[in-house]
Amino acid sequence: MTSLDPLSVGALHVRVSRPARRSRKGLRATIGGAALAAAVLLVLIVLAAPGLLAHVSPVATSDANLQGPSGAHLFGTDLLGRDVFSRTVYGARPVLLASLLGVLLATASGVAIGVLGGVAPRLVNALVMRLVDVFLALPVLLIALILIATAGSGVRSIVLAIGVAFTPGFARVVESSVRRLRKAEYVEAARVFGSSTLRTSWRHLLPNLLTEVVVLGSSAIGWGVLTATTLSFLGLGVRLPAPDWGSDLAAGATNLADAWWLSTFPGLAIMATILLANFSGDHLMRVLDPRARLGRGFRHLATRLSRPGGETR
Numbered sequence: 001m002t003s004l005d006p007l008s009v010g011a012l013h014v015r016v017s018r019p020a021r022r023s024r025k026g027l028r029a030t031i032g033g034a035a036l037a038a039a040v041l042l043v044l045i046v047l048a049a050p051g052l053l054a055h056v057s058p059v060a061t062s063d064a065n066l067q068g069p070s071g072a073h074l075f076g077t078d079l080l081g082r083d084v085f086s087r088t089v090y091g092a093r094p095v096l097l098a099s100l101l102g103v104l105l106a107t108a109s110g111v112a113i114g115v116l117g118g119v120a121p122r123l124v125n126a127l128v129m130r131l132v133d134v135f136l137a138l139p140v141l142l143i144a145l146i147l148i149a150t151a152g153s154g155v156r157s158i159v160l161a162i163g164v165a166f167t168p169g170f171a172r173v174v175e176s177s178v179r180r181l182r183k184a185e186y187v188e189a190a191r192v193f194g195s196s197t198l199r200t201s202w203r204h205l206l207p208n209l210l211t212e213v214v215v216l217g218s219s220a221i222g223w224g225v226l227t228a229t230t231l232s233f234l235g236l237g238v239r240l241p242a243p244d245w246g247s248d249l250a251a252g253a254t255n256l257a258d259a260w261w262l263s264t265f266p267g268l269a270i271m272a273t274i275l276l277a278n279f280s281g282d283h284l285m286r287v288l289d290p291r292a293r294l295g296r297g298f299r300h301l302a303t304r305l306s307r308p309g310g311e312t313r
Helices: 006-048 084-119 122-136 140-151 155-181 185-192 197-233 245-253 261-288 290-305
Strands: none
Touching: 006 084, 006 261, 084 122, 084 155, 084 197, 084 245, 084 261, 122 155, 140 155, 140 197, 155 197, 185 197, 197 245, 197 261, 245 261
16 A cells, blocks of 8 residues: 655645646636726716616606605606616716725825825934824814715715725825935835935936825725715715615615615615725736735746746746
8 A cells, every 4th residue: 555645645635736826817817807898888887978877857746756666767766756767877976086086096195105105304204104193193074074075065075075085094105105215225225316305206216106105095985985975974075866885875874674676776886886996906016016916926936836847838
């Protein structure tokens, strides 16, 4: 009776499981790419031409109130006979607009503050980043509520609230990256040749931050959607009868037992949008992050060298 060498068994297990790992990575890449394409298509349709999906006015009333999902009304109707499907499609516009513009504002201000904190002298860095830490210690929703209470409700106020509330997170990440990049040889060489701090930041630091900022911004869109819908749910966003996921979700919550579709479909739209944003951000991180690409390259090289004789077929 022959016995199996444990090392051979381990090698066999590694060789068998390696295709499975590749298939899982391929599946994640496929899901991420599909999510990114779906997210871009959703944004383009909802912001530019929502009428392609919904042919009924979201504010048009009818006598068919509180009708369940049917062929005539795909998602049913609400208390005033308005089509829930049309309100769900058109309600995506203020949510996506507020989250995208808010994250864009947070990205711009966060990068500016982060670069300033990263290249400034130690005293200025300490003052700027301690102020950032104070805002980081506060909940995002609390900051947003304070700003909206000051500026009033509406899409503009939500954009401002998301932008200000998300800025400290961007600033902290960018400042840490700038301090790391300042130690790079090409930055040191630029300083030796007399490049000013502003020129070095513009030509050497910002281009190398672009990938990280894009990934961070795409990942923050899901949180922006959640923040915007939460504020609208609390009555601080778009006012009824204008369609909005958060306000429609709140309006249907009182009739959840008898008319479940009023809150269910806006809630599913919120969940699907956040998942699409998260999958898209994860896919962009894998595609754009140079450290992830470097890691894949090292793993591929190790796989090739682990073959007998180091063959590279």
